[in-house]
Amino acid sequence: MNYSYLMGINNIDELEQNNFKIKTLGNNYGVIFDEDKTEIFEKYIYKTLKMGFWNEYLGKDKVFIFRFKNGEIEKYVLNSNNEKEILKLCCQFAECEFESIDKMLRENSFYKETYYEIYK
Numbered sequence: 001m002n003y004s005y006l007m008g009i010n011n012i013d014e015l016e017q018n019n020f021k022i023k024t025l026g027n028n029y030g031v032i033f034d035e036d037k038t039e040i041f042e043k044y045i046y047k048t049l050k051m052g053f054w055n056e057y058l059g060k061d062k063v064f065i066f067r068f069k070n071g072e073i074e075k076y077v078l079n080s081n082n083e084k085e086i087l088k089l090c091c092q093f094a095e096c097e098f099e100s101i102d103k104m105l106r107e108n109s110f111y112k113e114t115y116y117e118i119y120k
Helices: 013-017 035-048 083-094 101-106 109-113
Strands: 002-006 021-025 028-033 053-058 062-067 073-077
Touching (some): 002 035, 002 109, 013 035, 028 035, 035 062, 053 083, 062 083, 073 083
Antiparallel strands (some): 002 028, 002 053, 053 062, 062 073
């Protein structure tokens, strides 16, 4: 299973049509999907994510997809070699300082109730 706290998206109809589990969280969404739907999810993110936002999804890997203000997209699979770079990007995009990626993700209530409950 994969879990994503989805921001920077206007329309989630495509995910609903593909039977993703979606929970509305204010102006954002909590999305749960099986491993076999990862490609559909990533294509959706590449197509719809607004500039200046990122999305991550957590499952067997922690994957971060950033859409820069110039429209370019970068995808990272979190590992010890790129953790500092990803943290720096998250801080820049969110315009705040996160202590660590792990702490940032663990403090997200959607991940706390889903991903971290399963992967304690």
